[in-house]
Amino acid sequence: MRLPPFQLHRPETLQEAVSLLAQHGEEARPIAGGTAMVPMMRFGFLRPEHVVSLKGIPGLDEISESDDGLRIGALTPLYRVAGSAVVRAQWPLLARAVGSVATPAIRNSGTLGGNLSYAEAASDPAPALLALEASVLLTGPEGDRTVPITGFFQGFYEADIRPGEVLVEVSIPRIPAGARWSYLRFAARSREDKPLVNVAVVATSEGVRIGLGGVSPTAIRARRAEAVLQGPGLTPQAIDEAADAAAEECDPLSDLMGTAEYRQDMVRVWLRRALTGLQ
Amino acid sequence: MPTKTHVQTRINGENIEFLCEPRQSLLECLRDVLQLTGSKEGCNDGNCGACTVLLDDRIVTSCLVLGVEVEGKEISTVEGLAQGNSLHPLQQAFLENAALQCGICTPGFLVAAKALLDREPDPSEERIRFWLANNLCRCTGYDKIIRAVMDAAGKMQETKA
Ligand SMILES: Cc1cc2nc3c(=O)[nH]c(=O)nc-3n(C[C@H](O)[C@H](O)[C@H](O)COP(=O)(O)OP(=O)(O)OC[C@H]3O[C@@H](n4cnc5c(N)ncnc54)[C@H](O)[C@@H]3O)c2cc1C
Ligand code: FES
Ligand code: FES
Secondary structure (H helix, E strand, C coil), rough: CCCCCCCECCCCCCHHHHHHHHHHHHHEECCCCCCCCHHEEEEECCCCCEEEECCCCCCCCEECCCCCCEEEECEEHHHHHHHHHHHHHHCCCHHHHCCCCCCCHHHCCCCCHHHHHHHCCCCCCHHHHCCCCEEEEEEEEEEEEEEEHHHHHCCCCCCCCCCCEEEEEEEECCCCCCEEEEEEECCCCCCCCCCCEEEEEEEEEEEEEEEEECCCCCCCEEEHHHHHHHHHCCCCHHHHHHHHHHHHHHHCCEEEEECHHHHHHHHHHHHHHHHHCCC | CCCCEEEEEEEECCCEEEEEEECHHHHHHHHHCCCCCCCCCCCCCCCCCCCCCEECCCCEEEEHHHHHHHHEEECCHHHCCEEEEEEHHHHHHHHHHCCCCCCCCCCHHHHHHHHHHHCCCCCCHHHHHHHHHHHCCCHHHHHHHHHHHHHHHHHHHHCCC
């Protein structure tokens, strides 16, 4: 099946990309690695007349560390995030989650910004970034906007990106010393499948933060499960109660990979495992 | 007529120029424009790996790459593996181990496996299985393919030693 026809724009600056997107409105769509865009166009879910390639814009694929934390340019391919020495040493949860996406070939093409903009529920990076309390920077016709990642995923394949906006970078605060973490993903058939359920946990002296993927229309923070753990901490009984609370607060869909009920059961199992196996 | 874009690239070490529409994938450009039909179309959505090529030395599924975006880049396909009449050790090992039946998946496996051995000459079986996870085969059951890659790795080590 061929792609429907479109006009491809290859801007060399962010400003140019934003004005092209703003000018063509609903008819335009950015493309990064293309691993989601190309199939969506091929199978008729999207039919943009104008496609704006972000890959020729310099400076959008850098990883930099500062006192505040980590910044990752939206166009950074997933393999570079997962392989970055800084990310592996300081944010191992993120390295693990991003390194779990699909296969080497997909991680070579796919970008971090593309993964988040796509807003798929079964994203590996999304729950990790939720538990790490990341935020994203967007640039649009009206200027810059910073959005906490907890508010960025809005619905089924829907992110808070306004017409004309481009996701520019992802910021991740430092993890307090002594924090523990876990990242687990469960794929029902084969390791390289998208996760049926994935769980990211960061536990600090202030509390436990839990990101869940695959079990609601978008990736979510499991706030009720977090609240259950707030008083007692990680006792076996509190962990069981938190797992039950997470199963309650998620809102899974049924698909080829598993029914909603099965997913709910699996949240319970995998969150319990993540909380008992913190590193 | 949609306007065509002029693309300049290097394929298997040769400078190549071609014209394509923005909507043509790299796979379509290779097969339909350049008649390099070694790379195969299986799923056309990134899952099967039959279209795997190297783009600037990294494996990608060429069905998901727009042809116009390879401007200025380096591409290697299965056609670049053999040197004249002599097969690449991986190709030889695939033959000797009967690692193919219908052969549709083979070019993708060969390109992906070569990328691994160029980087890691002595990978473990587990490493090979993870690396080749984006390549599906409906015929062989994989074991013979894995054995062929291990075999080729061994032979290539010997010749180097
Ligand atoms: C075979 C296969 C298996 C996969 N398995 C997994 C998996 O196991 N885990 C997982 O997490 N993901 C998986 N994915 C999804 C994959 O991670 C995403 O497709 C990829 O990260 C998207 O990035 P991209 O750069 O290719 O985005 P594109 O395909 O280029 O774009 C995706 C969407 O984001 C928009 N977009 C892209 N960049 C920007 C930007 N900077 N600003 C605004 N909008 C933007 C596009 O308009 C489009 O809507 C899989 C995909 C495939 C094809
Ligand atoms: S044809 Fe490209 S991955 Fe299947
Ligand atoms: S030999 Fe037929 S698909 Fe692999």
